[in-house]
Amino acid sequence: MTRTEKLLRELVALPSVNPAFLPARSPRAGEQRVADFLAATAARAGLDVEFQKVAPGRSNLLARLSPSGKVRQRILLAPHMDTVNAADNQFTPSKRNGRLFGRGACDTKGSVATMMTALCELAEAGHRPAETEIVFVGLVDEEHKQAGSRALAASGLKADLAIVGEPTRLEVVTAHKGTLWLELETRGKSAHGSWPELGRNAIHAMARIVDLLQTAYSARLRRRRHWLLGCGTVSVGAICGGSQANIVPDRCSILIDRRTLPGETEAGVRRELVGLLRRKHLKVACVKRNFPPCYPLETDPKLPLVARFLRSVGQRQPVGVRYFCDASVLAHGGIPSMVFGPGDIAQAHTADEWISVAALERGRMLLRGFLESFS
Template sequence: MTAAARALALIDDDRIVADTCELIAGWGENPGGTEAETVRRLVAICERIGARVQLQEIAAGRPNLLASIGPEDGPAVLFLGHSDVVPAGEGWTADPFVPRIADGMIIGRGATDMKGGLAAVLEAMAAVAAVAPGIRLELLCTVDEEDRALGVQTWLAEHGLRRYLACIVAEPTDLEIVIGCRGAANLHVEVLGGSAHAGRPEDGASSIYGAAALVDVVRELHAEAGAGEGDPLLGNPTWNVGTIAGGSGTSMVPRVTELTIDRRTMPGEDPELILAELLAQSREAIASSGAANAQRIEVRGVVDMVMPGFRTTEDDPVVSAAADALRSLDQDVRITGWTAACEGGFVAQASGTPTVILGPGDITGQAHQPDEQVRITDLGVAARAYALIALAIAGGAED
C-alpha cells in the first residue's frame, strides 16, 4: 500500500465532524468578542495529534496559533486559516453556536468560514505525520481575519515568514482551486468644512456637500474600473462607500463628515497611490461643485487596512498537486480566481511562497449568512486532498 493510500485510510470523517462542531462551539465573533475559546479548543486538537504549538497574544484573549508537526526544520508546507468568525446576526433557526447536523450538513456560525476547514487541515496533518514523519507541516491560524487582519500582520512583524514549498489557505472555495485573488484596502476619508447656523448656510462650508461630491467621484471611479476588459480570473478593481457619518444637528451646517471606502485591488496595486488619486479628484470635484465656500472644504484620508492580493501561475507544482489530488478523489477540477480577499496575499507577498486557496464550503452561498452550513462529505474530501497535496509537494514518504 502506498503512503498516500495509508494516509487516506487514516482520515476519519466522524472525527472531522466532531472537531468542526467543537470549534463552532468556541464562538469567536469579530468584532464583539475574542478568539480565545476557539484557540483553546484548537490547542487541544493539536496536542491530540502530536503537534507542537506556539501562541502569540496580540491583544487580551486574541492569540495567534502556529501548530507544527514533523522535523524541527527543513522544507515545509504551510496551511493558513483564522479562528474568528463574523457576528452571528439575526435570522437563525437555532442557536448559532450550538452546532447541529441535518441532511448531511453541519450548521453553525463558522461551519464554512472556517471551522470546518481548520478541522480538515488538522486531520490531514495527523494522517501525513503518521505515514511520512519526515515531512514538516505547519498551520498558522490567525485572529482578526474578519476585521482588520491584525493577527497576520502582527505575526509577520514579530516572526516574519520563511519561504515554504507551498501555502494552502483553507478558506471555503467549494473545493475549487483558487490560484489568485484580489486584495482589499479600507480607506478612511475625512471631509472638513465650517459650521454655521442653518438659518444662514452660506456662512458655512458643508462637509456633507463635500462628501456628496466625493461619493460621486467614487461612483465614477468604480464605473471606469468596470469598463475595462478585466483580468480573466480576478475581474476588475471595485469601489464601494461602506459608511458615511457627519454633522452635529439639523440646525447646523456640518463641519465634519467621515467616510469609509472599500477598494478591491489587483495584485501589484499600491493603496497609497489609490488614496492619493481619490483625494486629488475629490478636491477638484468639490471645488467645482458650486457648494457655498467650497474653497474652505478640506479632504484628507488614510489607508486604514490593506490585505494584498496574489497570483500563482497555473503550472506551479502546488496547483498541479491540488488538481491531481482532487481527480484521484473523483472530484471535478476547477481552477479559478477569487474576487474576494484573504490572508494568503500576506504570505505570498512576505515570502514569495506559491499560494492557493482550497477549502470546503461556499463563500458566497453559505458563509456570513444565517444557518451557515458545510457539507460533511466536502470536509472529508478537503482533508484527503490536503494530505495528498502535502505528500506530493513535500515528498519524503516511502511507499
C-alpha cells in the same frame, strides 16, 4: 459520523469569537479553547505541538509532521480559529439534510477540521514525508486585524507554500482583492440657514463627490480588469455631516471601501481619487482608515508547488475571490500562498451558517492525497 464531522462538531461547540466583536471578558471570546483542544488532538496523533504567543491569552497553534529525512521544504496548512459573533443556538452544532449548522462551520472551522484530520491521519498511518515538513498553523484574529498571520509572517518562519483555509468551494484560489478604507472630508463655511449664500455647504459638496464615485470613478475602475478578479470596486459605506437644519454645515465626511487589484497601491489610489475630484473642482481631504494594510493577493500558479496542488486536486486553472484573508499577509511575509477549503463564502457570517458534510470529506481526501505525494 466521520472523524472530520466529529471534530467540526467539537470545534463549533467551543466558542472562539474574535474579542474585537464582544464586550470585555465575555466567556465566548478568544481562540485559546480551540487552540488547546486542537493541540491535544494533534499530540495524540503524534504531531509536535508548539504555541506562538500573539497577544495575552491568544496564541497561534503550530502542529508539525516532521519528515523522515532533512527538512528541504515546508508546507503550511493555515486556517484561522476565530469566528464572528453569533446567536446562542449557533454554538450547538446540528445537522439537517447533509448540512452541519453552527457558527464557524463554514468560516472556517470546516477548514480547520479538514486540514487537522488529513494531517493526523497521515501521521497515524506512518506516512512521514521524505524531505517535506508539513505544519498545521491555527491562526488567531483573522476576522479583525489578522494579528495571527502577521505574527507568523514576522516570526521569519520559512515555507514554500501556505494553503490558507477559507471557504472556496474546494477551488484553488491564487488571487484575491485588497481592502483599502479611506475617509474623505469636505470643508465648507457655516452660516445661518436663512442666508445659505453666505456659507459654503460641505454636505452639498460631498453629495457631488458621492455621485462622482458612483459614476465617473466606478466607470474608470470597470475599464481595468484582472484575469482572475475582474475589476476593482468602490462603495460608500458611511456619511456624516451637519448638526441641525438651520446651520449651513462646514464639515462632511464619508467612509469608502475600495477593493484593490494586484498592482494597485494605496498611494496610487489616493492620487487617482484626489486628482479626479480636483479636475471637477472638488476639494477633499483624504485620510486612510484601515491599519494594518490589507494588500491584494496574486500568487503565480506556475510555481511548482502551486501547479502540483492544482494537478493533485484536478483543477486546470486557479480562481480568484473578492474577499481579503490571511493569504496575502503570509504572501507579503515571503510565503507563496493560496486559499483552499470546503464551504461557500455565501454562508459565512450568516445567521444559519452551514457546511455540506460531503464537502468536508472531499476536502480531507483532496488534502490527504496531495500531502501523501510527498512521502
